[in-house]
Amino acid sequence: xxxxxxxxxxxxxxxxxxxxxxxxxxxxxxxxxxxxxxxxxxxxxxxxxxxxxxxxxxxxxxxxxxxxxxxxxxxxxxxxxxxxxxxxxxxxxxxxxxxxxxxxxxxxxxxxxxxxxxxxxxxxxxxxxxxxxxxxxxxxxxxxxxxxxxxxxxxxxxxxxxxxxxxxxxxxxxxxxxxxxxxxxxxxxxxxxxxxxxxxxxxxxxxxxxxxxxxxxxxxxxxxxxxxxxxxxxxxxxxxxxxxxxxxxxxxxxxxxxxxxxxxxxxxxxxxxxxxxxxxxxxxxxxxxxxxxxxxxxxxxxxxxxxxxxxxxxxxxxxxxxxxxxxxxxxxxxxxxxxxxxxxxxxxxxxxxxxxxxxxxxxxxxxxxxxxxxxxxxxxxxxxxxxxxxxxxxxxxxxxxxxxxxxxxxxxxxxxxxxxxxxxxxxxxxxxxxxxxx
Amino acid sequence: xxxxxxxxxxxxxxxxxxxxxxxxxxxxxxxxxxxxxxxxxxxxxxxxxxxxxxxxxxxxxxxxxxxxxxxxxxxxxxxxxxxxxxxxxxxxxxxxxxxxxxxxxxxxxxxxxxxxxxxxxxxxxxxxxxxxxxxxxxxxxxxxxxxxxxxxxxxxxxxxxxxxxxxxxxxxxxxxxxxxxxxxxxxxxxxxxxxxxxxxxxxxxxxxxxxxxxxxxxxxxxxxxxxxxxxxxxxxxxxxxxxxxxxxxxxxxxxxxxxxxxxxxxxxxxxxxxxxxxxxxxxxxxxxxxxxxxxxxxxxxxxxxxxxxxxxxxxxxxxxxxxxxx
Numbered sequence: 001x002x003x004x005x006x007x008x009x010x011x012x013x014x015x016x017x018x019x020x021x022x023x024x025x026x027x028x029x030x031x032x033x034x035x036x037x038x039x040x041x042x043x044x045x046x047x048x049x050x051x052x053x054x055x056x057x058x059x060x061x062x063x064x065x066x067x068x069x070x071x072x073x074x075x076x077x078x079x080x081x082x083x084x085x086x087x088x089x090x091x092x093x094x095x096x097x098x099x100x101x102x103x104x105x106x107x108x109x110x111x112x113x114x115x116x117x118x119x120x121x122x123x124x125x126x127x128x129x130x131x132x133x134x135x136x137x138x139x140x141x142x143x144x145x146x147x148x149x150x151x152x153x154x155x156x157x158x159x160x161x162x163x164x165x166x167x168x169x170x171x172x173x174x175x176x177x178x179x180x181x182x183x184x185x186x187x188x189x190x191x192x193x194x195x196x197x198x199x200x201x202x203x204x205x206x207x208x209x210x211x212x213x214x215x216x217x218x219x220x221x222x223x224x225x226x227x228x229x230x231x232x233x234x235x236x237x238x239x240x241x242x243x244x245x246x247x248x249x250x251x252x253x254x255x256x257x258x259x260x261x262x263x264x265x266x267x268x269x270x271x272x273x274x275x276x277x278x279x280x281x282x283x284x285x286x287x288x289x290x291x292x293x294x295x296x297x298x299x300x301x302x303x304x305x306x307x308x309x310x311x312x313x314x315x316x317x318x319x320x321x322x323x324x325x326x327x328x329x330x331x332x333x334x335x336x337x338x339x340x341x342x343x344x345x346x347x348x349x350x351x352x353x354x355x356x357x358x359x360x361x362x363x364x365x366x367x368x369x370x371x372x373x374x375x376x377x378x379x380x381x382x383x384x385x386x387x388x389x390x391x392x393x394x395x396x397x398x399x400x401x402x403x404x405x406x407x408x409x410x411x412x413x414x415x416x417x418x419x420x421x422x423x424x425x426x427x428x429x430x431x432x433x434x435x436x437x438x
Numbered sequence: 439x440x441x442x443x444x445x446x447x448x449x450x451x452x453x454x455x456x457x458x459x460x461x462x463x464x465x466x467x468x469x470x471x472x473x474x475x476x477x478x479x480x481x482x483x484x485x486x487x488x489x490x491x492x493x494x495x496x497x498x499x500x501x502x503x504x505x506x507x508x509x510x511x512x513x514x515x516x517x518x519x520x521x522x523x524x525x526x527x528x529x530x531x532x533x534x535x536x537x538x539x540x541x542x543x544x545x546x547x548x549x550x551x552x553x554x555x556x557x558x559x560x561x562x563x564x565x566x567x568x569x570x571x572x573x574x575x576x577x578x579x580x581x582x583x584x585x586x587x588x589x590x591x592x593x594x595x596x597x598x599x600x601x602x603x604x605x606x607x608x609x610x611x612x613x614x615x616x617x618x619x620x621x622x623x624x625x626x627x628x629x630x631x632x633x634x635x636x637x638x639x640x641x642x643x644x645x646x647x648x649x650x651x652x653x654x655x656x657x658x659x660x661x662x663x664x665x666x667x668x669x670x671x672x673x674x675x676x677x678x679x680x681x682x683x684x685x686x687x688x689x690x691x692x693x694x695x696x697x698x699x700x701x702x703x704x705x706x707x708x709x710x711x712x713x714x715x716x717x718x719x720x721x722x723x724x725x726x727x728x729x730x731x732x733x734x735x736x737x738x739x740x741x742x743x744x745x746x747x748x749x750x751x752x753x754x755x756x757x758x759x760x761x762x763x764x
Contacts (some may be wrong), residue, residue, distance in 0.1 A: 002453040008645020012455060241754035308562070314446040321451040329442065341452075348446055349454035354512075355557040357459060360648060360702030368753030373702055392752035400451035407457050408557070414449040 001320070001347055004405075007361065012365070012405070013070060014224040014321075016163060018205055020170035026277050026289035029304055031077050035100050035295030036040050036332035041071040042094030055081045057100060058109035060272050062127065065096060074130050076294045078107040090324065095316030097332075100295070105216045113270040119191040128266055132276040132294065133259025134335035139248055140193055154253045156237070157195050158185070161202035162220050162227045163256045163338065165319020170279045170338040173204055173289060174258045179211040180259075185264040186215070188193035189255070192263070200257070201232060223366040224321070227253050230397045243394035256336075276333055281341045282307045292333045298340055299329035321400035354408035355380075362412060363401035368395045372402045372412060379415040384423045393419055459556070462646050463516035467715075469641045470523055470692065472633030481531035481588070485626045488533055489526040496542040497524025503551045507672050517556050521545050523563040527627020528685060530584035537578060541571040559737040562696040581623050592621035597683040598728040606675045617682040624684065625661055631682045638691030647695040650707035655690040656681065658715020666723050674723050684729035686718065693731070699739040701746035709745050709752035714738045 004012065014370035047066045056076040057063060064072050075329050080101035087097040112127040143154040150402060159182075161175035175182075186198050199216040206212075207219045218236045219269055233252050234241040262273040276292045280301060281287050290301050302309065308316065309329065316323040317331070362372035371391050378387035387393040396416050403413040478485045525545050529538065545567030552557040572579040581596040588594070593611045600608045612622065614763035620630035628634070642649040642650050649721035680686060685693070694700060699741045701710050714734050721730025 001453045003644075004454070004457050007643055008457075009643055009649070115762045230754075243752070243754040309443060309445070311443045312446050313443070314448070314452060316452050318450075323446045323450055323452065325445070325449070325452070327445055327447045343452060345446065348448075348452070349456070351448070353510075354459065355555070357700060358559040358698040358700070359462070360697070361457075361645075363702045369748055369750045370752055371703075392755060394750035395754050397554075397753065404451050404453055405455050405457065407459050407462055409454065409458065411449060413451060417449075 001349075004291065014401070014404075016166050016203070016222045016224055016227055017169050018203060018222065019169040019176060020287070022090045023173055023177070023289065026291040027305070028377055029290050029292040029296055029301055031102055031293050032296050032300045033081070034082070034297070035077060035102060035293065036297055036330060037063070037073045037100060038087060038332065038334060039071060039073040039074070039096045039098060039099045040067055041065050041096060043096050044086070045426075051083070051084065051098075053080060053081055053417045056107075056125060057081065058107040060112060060127075061109040063098065072129070073098070074127070074272060074274075075109075075248060077102045079103050079107075091418075093191055108271070112266070112272060116267055116270045119188055119342050121192050121266060124192055124263065128263065128272050129286045129426055130274075130294065130335050131266060131272045132261070132262040132274065132335055133256045135255050135259035135263055136248075140253060143253075144193060145247075152248055154248065155195060155197060156194075156252045157189060157193065157198045157238075157258045158218065158232075158237070158252060158254050159189075159198065159200045159257050160229075160254050161200055162232075163208070163319070164227050164229070165322050166224050167281055167288070167337070167341065168279060168319045168339040169275055170289070171257050172203065172206060172348060173279070174261065174277060176198075176206060176209065178261050179209065181261055181264060182212075182215065185260040186265060188264050189260060199237075201236070201254075223400070225397065228397050230276060231367065241391060241395075256338075258271050258338075274438050276335065276337065278333065278337055279339045280307060281306060281339065283313070283342050283344045283347075294335055296333045297330040297331065298326075301333075301340070302329065302342075307342060310345065314343040314345070314346075314348055316341040316343060321404060322398065350407040351411045354410065356410060357408055359407045361405040361407060365405050366397060367401070368392075368397050370396060376410060376412050376415060379412075381421045382422075384426065387419055388423055393423065396400075396420070443608055455570075458515075460515045463520045465641060465644055465646050466520050466692070467516065467523055469637030469646075470509050470527065470627065472637055473630045473688075474523070474527055476620050476633050477527065477628075480620060480629065481585075481626060482746070485531040487535075488529050488531060489523065491535060491538045492526030492529070493519050493522035495539050496525065498719075499543050499546040500551065503547050504555075507551070509555065512556065514572060515556070518546055520764060521550070521563045521567075524627075524688075525567045527567045527688065528564065528625045530579065530581050530624075532584045532587075536696045537571055541567045544570045554678055557698045559698055560743070561736055562693050562699050564696075565693055565732055565735045565739075567585040569736060572732070578598055581625070585623050588642065590623070591622075592616055594623055596728070597679070598722065601675055601679075601683075602722075602728040606617060606671070606673065609679050610673050612679070614678050614682060614723045617645045617679070622683065628685050628688045631687050631744050634691055638687070641691070641695075647691065648700070648702070648707055651695050651700055651711040652690050654711025655694050655715045656710035656711075658685060659690070659719060660715070661712075662716045662719040663723075669676055679685065680719060680722065684722075685731035689714065689718065689731040693735045693737035694738065699742060701742050703746060703749045705748050706745040709748075710738050713741065714755060 059078045062072040062074045079100040082101045083099035087095045115123045121141050125137040129137050143152045161171050163171045183311050200219050201218040203222050204219045229247045230241045233239050233247050265273045275291050277291050279289050315326050354390050356376050358373050375391040400413045497513050497518045501511050501513050511645050545563040549563030549566035551561050618631040622629050641647040660677040663680045666674035701707050716735050717734035720732045
């Protein structure tokens with residue numbers, strides 16, 4: 001944990017870690033006896049399930065919950081479904097998790113292979129959504145087909161070789177390790193989407209590598225906040241950020257470098273890719289990289305690497321400033337999981353219920369120039385609309401630095417996320433009301 | 439089956455820079471120590487008594503009020519201790535004990551707790567305390583009569599009082615270096631200018647006070663006093679005399695910079711500080727009070743919420759209207 005320096009005249013500058021020179025090959029984690037899959041659709045007892053316990057699935061087979069589902073999860077290994085249960089995520093989002101007992105002999109579902117001869121975004125969207133890196137295929141397909149015309153119109157793709165938190169290096173590793181395959185991946189993305197404007201964002205320090213010559217490179221400073229997508233878009237792509245709109249709504253689609261390479265591999269090998277590269281950081285800060293099948297419970301990785309966890313430790317998925325904590329070692333490897341950090345219980349800073357004392361540190365560090373000291377007062381009083389109107393709540397880029405420096409240890413970042421979520425809920429209710437009345 | 443541990447689950451960020459209100463307050467008290475110790479050496483045991491009673495009673499009032507209002511008792515963050523210490527430093531060494539107790543009551547309870555406690559006070563609590571007590575018992579705050587029994591080896595006159603009553607010809611009786619080194623009659627913690635400056639610079643370097651306010655305040659004092667001085671040197675004292683006397687330095691580094699009653703954006707901080715210095719000199723030179731620092735601080739506390747609305751555009755809010763795409 002980076003602490004405040006003795007001299008506090010200027011705000012602390014956090015820098016993103018660079019991938020270490022000459023990184024070791026990731027350690028392969030064998031397919032575990034049970035894998036856990038998360039399906040982004042909630043269990044609805046009024047509808048008839050398409051799957052049941054005891055069903056067998058093949059590797060690559062897509063699992064739908066209901067007949068009219070448009071969400072699916074594809075099985076990274078063949079086996080038998082042992083459990084179907086509801087799962088509650090952040091802000092009460094409902095999903096379903098499936099436990100699949102894998103069998104030693106891998107049966108392979110060939111439906112993608114039959115359709116993989118020419119790259120087509122619809123086919124990719126129907127088969128490859130859950131591959132390593134989680135490419136935003138649904139978004140791209142919708143944008144291209146104009147299904148919701150005018151809603152999203154992507155005209156720029158940025159392959160992201162930068163990690164969006166300070167300790168994470170997975171994407172940089174993938175970028176440097178597989179840099180020779182990048183031109184082909186870019187070509188494939190072009191064929192899939194028809195979008196010509198494809199660039200690669202990478203840390204300045206890596207951009208000097210000769211392999212990247214001739215590519216459309218966006219050199220990003222290693223200052224922590226520059227790597228966040230809205231900042232990156234505004235600062236390096238010359239597209240002004242508009243509060244309340246996502247980068248995708250402004251026409252820029254970010255796709256992780258791992259996802260781009262997984263797409264390439266899926267088309268060359270005619271098989272979706274389910275091996276995800278993850279950086280594991282143990283309590284002492286030692287980094288190791290593994291290659292695990294999606295759905296592997298993280299305790300498998302920990303036991304193979306000898307990473308120890310104890311009561312009251314914290315397991316962080318993602319980075320120290322923007323990640324999420326999980327309560328269980330059975331949390332599966334998900335397609336977008338880049339980093340797992342174990343934090344010792346003695347290292348966990350406490351939050352407090354102190355009021356803001358107006359010390360101004362958050363205002364100084366805020367990259368989006370928010371009046372955080374006033375904002376937090378509105379948010380504490382649950383005045384979300386006022387927070388948005390007079391304190392620019394929607395300009396927040398969610399870097400987490402305000403909570404990091406807060407003298408009073410107020411969970412400002414969480415207040416902000418909650419505020420945005422509640423605001424979104426209010427707005428969608430308004431839209432529904434209007435539709436209902438009009 | 440792996441034995442399932444219970445893990446700590448919370449929201450991001452998972453790091454903290456380790457700073458706390460307690461650390462901030464301990465640093466402020468440490469920065470106040472040189473000036474306070476000098477005052478104790480200068481005025482002896484009575485001064486020590488006043489400072490100790492002030493800190494202790496401020497903490498006691500806060501604890502008592504928290505208890506009555508059923509709020510958590512947060513005495514361990516030294517917030518009340520800082521208020522008590524600053525209040526004590528602004529008192530003459532011979533002040534009766536009951537004024538100290540009443541003063542800390544006014545500071546902590548009237549100045550802060552009734553507004554909602556730490557972080558909610560619109561004014562600097564210690565300044566509220568000193569303003570009300572000094573208006574109520576004016577004679578006790580007359581430094582000349584309060585310290586009449588002391589023998590000093592420097593001009594035993596309250597510089598600002600003498601300036602008010604006898605005009606700027608008395609300025610020659612005080613040498614600037616003697617004023618800076620504590621050779622003056624005044625409150626326990628306000629006489630040792632060098633100590634206050636060192637303490638203030640320490641806090642600025644540690645980042646616990648905002649340098650913009652202190653610098654703007656000092657600049658406001660010097661500039662305003664200088665303008666007065668060049669217009670009529672026979673009526674108005676020099677800028678440096680104003681800077682090293684009375685509560686000026688205490689105001690610049692410790693009173694105006696109190697966190698919850700001061701602005702946080704750059705331009706407002708500069709306006710706030712400069713206004714403070716300007717008002718101080720205005721009250722001293724034109725008003726009826728010998729030292730205007732207290733009222734100047736209260737005035738700038740008052741305009742703080744208004745001027746702190748001047749702030750940079752938030753990320754993504756268009757700088758020019760034609761860039762606006764809606």
